[in-house]
Amino acid sequence: MRYRDRAHAGRxxxxxxxxxxxxxxxxxxxxxALPRGGAAVAAQIARELPxxxxxxxxxxxxxxxxxxxxxxxxxxxxxxxxxLATLTRLGLDEESLAPVVERERQELRRRERRYxxxxxxxxxxxxxxxxxxxxxxxxxxxxxxxxHVRRRNPARTVLAVPVGAPDSLDALAAEADLVVCPxxxxxxxxxxxxxxxxxxxxxxxxxxALRGAGA
Numbered sequence: 670m671r672y673r674d675r676a677h678a679g680r681x682x683x684x685x686x687x688x689x690x691x692x693x694x695x696x697x698x699x700x701x702a703l704p705r706g707g708a709a710v711a712a713q714i715a716r717e718l719p720x721x722x723x724x725x726x727x728x729x730x731x732x733x734x735x736x737x738x739x740x741x742x743x744x745x746x747x748x749x750x751x752x753l754a755t756l757t758r759l760g761l762d763e764e765s766l767a768p769v770v771e772r773e774r775q776e777l778r779r780r781e782r783r784y785x786x787x788x789x790x791x792x793x794x795x796x797x798x799x800x801x802x803x804x805x806x807x808x809x810x811x812x813x814x815x816x817h818v819r820r821r822n823p824a825r826t827v828l829a830v831p832v833g834a835p836d837s838l839d840a841l842a843a844e845a846d847l848v849v850c851p852x853x854x855x856x857x858x859x860x861x862x863x864x865x866x867x868x869x870x871x872x873x874x875x876x877x878a879l880r881g882a883g884a
Contacts, residue, residue, distance in 0.1 A: 670832075670851070670852045670854075670863070671863055671864065671865060672831060672832070672863060672864050672865070673864075673865050673866060674709075674864060674865065674866040674867075675706065675709035675710045675803050675864070675866075675867075675870075676709060676710075676712075676713055678710050678713075678803065678831035678832070678864070679709065679710040679711065679712065679713025679714055679717075679801075679831070680713050680717065681831060681851055682710065682713075682714060682801075682829055682830070682831050682849065682851065683713055683714040683716075683717035683718065684717070685829075685849055685851055686714060686717075686718065686799065686827075686829060686849060687717060687718060689847070689849075690718055694847075695797040695799070695825065695827065696796075696797055696824065696825075697795065697796045697797055697824070698718055698720040698796065698797040698798075698799055699720055699721050699722075699723065699791055699793065699796050699797070699798055699799065700714050700715040700718070700720050700721065700722045700723070700799045700801055701723055701724065701725040701791075701798055701799065701800050701801065701814075701818065702722065702723070702724050702725065702801050702802075702875075702878070702879075703724075703725055703726075703727055703800065703801065703802040703810065703811070703814055704724050704726060704780065704784060704870075704875045705869075705870040705871070705872070705874065705875050706802065706803035706804075706860075706870055707801050707802035707803050708724065708870065708874070708875040708878040708879065709803070709870060709874065709878050710801050710802070710803050710830075710831060711801035711878070711882075712878040712879070712881055712882040714799070714801060714829065715882040716882055720799070721791070722878075722879060722882040723788075723790070723791045723879075724780075724781075724784045724785070724875070724879065725744065725800060725814050725817065725818065726744070726745075726777050726780045726781050726784065727742055727743065727744045727777070727810045727811075727813050727814045727817075728742060728743050728744075728773040728774070728776060728777045728810075729741075729742050729773070729809065729810055730742055730743065730749060730751070730766060730769055730770060730773055730809075731769065732759060732761065733761070733765070733766075733769065739752075739807055739809045739810070740752055740755050740756055740759065740761065740766070740809075741756075741766070741809060741813075742809045742810040742812070742813035742814075743770060743773055743774060743777060743813060744777075744813040744814050744816070744817035745777075745817050747813070747816070747817050747820070749763070749766075749770050750809070750812060750813045750816065751763060751766075752807070752809055780872070783872055783876075784872070784875055784876065784879065786876075793818060793821040793822065793823040794821065794822045794823065795822070795823070795824050796823050796824060797823065797824055797825040797826075797827060798818045798821075798823040798825070798826050798827065799827045799829055800814050800815060800818060800826070800827065800828050800829065800845075801829050801830070802830050803830070803831065803860060803864075803867075804830055804831060804832045804833060804860030804861075804863065805828075805830045805832070805833030805834060805837050805838060805841075805850070805860070806833075806834055806837065806857075806859065806860055807834075807837060808833075808834075808837035808838075808840055808841050811828055811830075811841060811844075812841060812844055815828060815841070815844040815845050816844065819844075825846045825847065826844075826845045826846050826847075827845060827846065827847045827848075827849060828841060828844070828845040828847070828848045828849070828850075829848075829849040829850070830849075830850050831850070831851060831852060831863075832850065832851075832852040832853075832854070832860060832863045833850045833852075833853060833857075833860075834853075834857040835853045835854075835855065835857070838850055838853060
């Protein structure tokens with residue numbers, strides 16, 4: 670199974686979630702996009718359910734000199750959540766990563782200000798919080814996002830991604846009340862390999878998705 674683009678993936682994912690909504694399993698839903706890539710997927714879901722759309726900015730903590738290799742993540746003002754096994758394997762510790770964490774925290778706050786345009790964070794208490802990204806590889810950012818959401822006392826927490834690595838999805842089963850992922854390929858190297866168009870999105874793209882969904 671491949672997706673043409675993130676909008677196509679969002680519609681496919683929305684169809685699965687719609688069935689759960691129709692059964693009353695996702696009461697009072699709110700869709701939380703992990704930008705940037707998750708915004709284009711989440712906008713489709715918010716339209717189809719329908720449900721309000723907002724953002725949950727999470728930043729990956731990359732290894733020194735290898736920023737694309739994630740060793741943890743941060744969400745909101747929460748403490749960083751590290752993959753301790755990976756830190757040990759790389760000979761790293763939390764103290765040595767403090768400058769990286771601070772840099773990512775500043776970028777997280779910049780994006781929150783940019784995407785929210787003055788709106789306060791949404792109230793999640795008693796609602797079904799549906800956390801959406803365009804795919805799941807290691808699961809570090811999704812885990813940080815789900816734990817951040819749980820601290821805000823939703824009635825249910827759902828992780829929804831179009832495609833994901835089976836091991837990572839299984840590891841996150843304890844972090845959410847429900848994990849929805851239509852495509853779990855046994856051989857998984859990256860999220861982008863399952864999209865025909867996986868172009869990098871911009872802040873403007875995120876804002877267009879939010880405004881188009883009425884956020």
